[in-house]
Amino acid sequence: MNSGSGRAAMLARPVAVPLTPPDASAFDLSGLWKHISFRHVVVLLIVLAFPAFASPFFTYQIGAQSLALGLIAMSLTFLGGYGGMVSLAQMTVAGIAGYTVAILGTSAVAEISLKWPWWVGVPFALLIATAAASFIGWLSVRTEGIYTIMITLAVGVAFYYLCLQNYSVFNGFQGFQQVYAPTVAGINFREPLPFYYLALFWSLAGYFFVKYLLRTPFGIALQGIRDNPRRMNALGFNVTAHRVAAYAVAGLMAGVGGVLFSWYNGLVTPGSVGTSWMINILVIAVLGGMRHPIGAYLGAVVFVLLQTFAIDMIDRERFNLVIGVVFLAIVLFSPDGLLGWWAGVRSRFQTSKFSPRGGFR
Amino acid sequence: MKSSWKIFWSVVIGVPIIIFAAWALWDNTRLFAITFLNGMTLASLYFIVAAGFTLVFGLMRNVNLAHGSLYLLGGYLGFFVAQYSGSFVLALAAGFGVAALAGLAMQLGIFRFMQGQDLRQTMVTIALSIVIADLLMWAIGAQVHQLEPPAWLNGPIRDIPVIRAYSSYRLSLLPIGIVIGIALWLFLNRTRVGMMIRAGVDDRGMLAASGVNVNLVFAVTFAIGAGLAGLGGVIGAVELSMVPGEDTRLLLASLIVVIVGGMGSVVGAALGAIILGLAETYGLAYAPTYSVVFTFVILTLVLAFRPRGILGRPA
Numbered sequence: 001m002n003s004g005s006g007r008a009a010m011l012a013r014p015v016a017v018p019l020t021p022p023d024a025s026a027f028d029l030s031g032l033w034k035h036i037s038f039r040h041v042v043v044l045l046i047v048l049a050f051p052a053f054a055s056p057f058f059t060y061q062i063g064a065q066s067l068a069l070g071l072i073a074m075s076l077t078f079l080g081g082y083g084g085m086v087s088l089a090q091m092t093v094a095g096i097a098g099y100t101v102a103i104l105g106t107s108a109v110a111e112i113s114l115k116w117p118w119w120v121g122v123p124f125a126l127l128i129a130t131a132a133a134s135f136i137g138w139l140s141v142r143t144e145g146i147y148t149i150m151i152t153l154a155v156g157v158a159f160y161y162l163c164l165q166n167y168s169v170f171n172g173f174q175g176f177q178q179v180y181a182p183t184v185a186g187i188n189f190r191e192p193l194p195f196y197y198l199a200l201f202w203s204l205a206g207y208f209f210v211k212y213l214l215r216t217p218f219g220i221a222l223q224g225i226r227d228n229p230r231r232m233n234a235l236g237f238n239v240t241a242h243r244v245a246a247y248a249v250a251g252l253m254a255g256v257g258g259v260l261f262s263w264y265n266g267l268v269t270p271g272s273v274g275t276s277w278m279i280n281i282l283v284i285a286v287l288g289g290m291r292h293p294i295g296a297y298l299g300a301v302v303f304v305l306l307q308t309f310a311i312d313m314i315d316r317e318r319f320n321l322v323i324g325v326v327f328l329a330i331v332l333f334s335p336d337g338l339l340g341w342w343a344g345v346r347s348r349f350q351t352s353k354f355s356p357r358g359g360f361r
Numbered sequence: 362m363k364s365s366w367k368i369f370w371s372v373v374i375g376v377p378i379i380i381f382a383a384w385a386l387w388d389n390t391r392l393f394a395i396t397f398l399n400g401m402t403l404a405s406l407y408f409i410v411a412a413g414f415t416l417v418f419g420l421m422r423n424v425n426l427a428h429g430s431l432y433l434l435g436g437y438l439g440f441f442v443a444q445y446s447g448s449f450v451l452a453l454a455a456g457f458g459v460a461a462l463a464g465l466a467m468q469l470g471i472f473r474f475m476q477g478q479d480l481r482q483t484m485v486t487i488a489l490s491i492v493i494a495d496l497l498m499w500a501i502g503a504q505v506h507q508l509e510p511p512a513w514l515n516g517p518i519r520d521i522p523v524i525r526a527y528s529s530y531r532l533s534l535l536p537i538g539i540v541i542g543i544a545l546w547l548f549l550n551r552t553r554v555g556m557m558i559r560a561g562v563d564d565r566g567m568l569a570a571s572g573v574n575v576n577l578v579f580a581v582t583f584a585i586g587a588g589l590a591g592l593g594g595v596i597g598a599v600e601l602s603m604v605p606g607e608d609t610r611l612l613l614a615s616l617i618v619v620i621v622g623g624m625g626s627v628v629g630a631a632l633g634a635i636i637l638g639l640a641e642t643y644g645l646a647y648a649p650t651y652s653v654v655f656t657f658v659i660l661t662l663v664l665a666f667r668p669r670g671i672l673g674r675p676a
Binding site for chain 2: 143153282
């Protein structure tokens with residue numbers, strides 16, 4: 001986590017050389033170990049061993065779903081927490097990726113789906129999702145702050161109505177059923193266990209990618225732009241270009257999450273890009289806390305557990321009420337989410353070196 | 362933008378519209394005229410709802426995403442009041458009143474304590490919109506509630522040239538929208554409270570420093586803005602219908618109207634409502650499965666060339 005003074009020091013020399021990039025050729029183990037602490041090992045062991053002691057239901061419904069949703073929510077955390085742009089259209093970008101996979105690949109709607117192999121369809125889907133995200137970003141960065149949320153919401157809802165009304169491309173209200181993960185090298189990714197590890201791989205990849213990106217000159221400049229765009233502009237940074245690039249990167253991650261999520265559900269419908277899901281992604285990100293990428297996954301686990309079990313205690317129909325009240329409580333009483341709450345609890349018992357930043361950015 | 366560019370873009374945008382209008386008039390004059398009236402009456406509803414949204418946003422920088430839920434709340438209450446009392450005017454008053462009270466409660470109970478935290482306020486309104494929508498669905502159910510127009514506005518007006526007959530209720534929406542627009546303009550420009558609101562839009566701190574109780578002004582504005590949503594709900598309960606999901610539709614309409622027209626400007630809301638209402642109905646009439654694309658294209662064009670809306674000013 002970036003402490004305030006650390007960020008200021010980095011800002012002083014914005015072209016600071018980043019840490020060694022994590023590509024295989026330049027893998028410096030001694031440098032890597034410094035960043036790995038006990039809790040990282042514990043969490044990694046738990047997520048790796050989770051299917052061993054969990055039932056297939058837990059592995060798939062709780063584990064894999066949390067990971068896929070967490071990845072989409074993390075793209076929002078990256079945009080909102082580090083770029084200062086809270087976009088409600090991340091689920092739209094994810095949905096665009098899901099729709100593209102369904103249209104280019106195979107689905108129950110034989111007259112629309114083009115039946116391309118997955119290794120063409122999925123990269124294409126990610127490409128289109130990234131392009132769409134860049135376009136949404138280009139639209140919304142033209143105004144600042146609170147306008148972003150309005151514009152992205154308008155774009156997202158417009159896409160929802162397009163999917164709902166249009167039958168020639170999006171198959172209208174029905175959407176696409178039987179959008180299944182492929183079988184690669186004899187491994188059927190529709191099975192709970194392979195799908196869990198697939199989702200885990202991409203979630204970890206996304207998580208470490210964000211962690212890495214935040215230390216690059218681009219990431220540091222982005223955080224600088226969040227804190228003071230005018231000063232960054234005066235320093236010679238192209239604020240608009242950085243913001244659009246952040247949207248593109250977040251769009252790529254949301255696209256991966258969207259492909260995973262549509263494979264998880266086995267379908268893409270207008271409902272999956274509707275307002276409730278757009279807001280759910282925001283709920284997940286805020287629930288966990290936007291101060292750190294891990295918050296998105298934390299929020300996703302809590303959200304999925306609530307979705308699966310809380311409704312058994314109340315009424316199945318009243319899930320929205322539960323999630324609305326939980327969201328309201330979090331926004332009112334702990335604006336930094338569960339991470340902020342945890343930091344507050346910890347600082348009460350020990351003098352923490354991190355001072356909790358108040359409020360959202 | 363240079364004036365030559367302005368001319369270039371007005372030609373690029375204007376010529377296709379004129380060609381389309383000429384073709385549509387020649388092809389089917391009656392359809393074109395009826396679609397025009399439908400568009401203007403829909404615009405009237407959009408204006409009433411979006412004016413409340415833009416009023417609240419302009420003064421408080423509070424993007425009230427629960428605005429659609431207030432519309433639904435007012436519409437449902439108006440429906441039941443009209444059913445039990447039989448009076449449409451009473452229903453309008455009830456719809457306005459209940460939404461205004463709900464807005465007042467939101468401002469006094471929650472937003473007063475998070476002044477200046479735009480994003481947090483917006484998130485609270487999102488949470489409230491989920492809660493209100495679900496509570497309404499719980500209490501009232503998901504079936505369609507369609508309010509009958511009052512007897513004195515029921516039935517068509519006949520013998521109009523070109524279009525022959527048109528619903529008198531829908532036609533009456535035009536004067537209602539115009540009257541509300543003028544009333545709002547007079548209120549904002551000719552009364553003391555309106556003056557305070559306009560002063561607050563320009564500089565909140567200075568208004569407070571000159572001895573005005575800003576919290577009271579905020580509460581009044583929020584109540585009026587929310588009340589307009591409720592009023593729109595009752596009107597919409599007749600024109601469209603009340604069903605869960607309408608809140609999203611009207612929220613989208615309000616968002617696009619204020620983004621296109623310019624945020625915080627009532628005249629801009631009227632302009633945006635006319636553009637959106639016409640685009641939506643012409644889209645539905647001439648290209649049904651792509652009608653939302655026109656809305657989106659308008660949004661894109663406006664944001665590309667006038668990021669703060671057609672009549673928007675820099676904040």
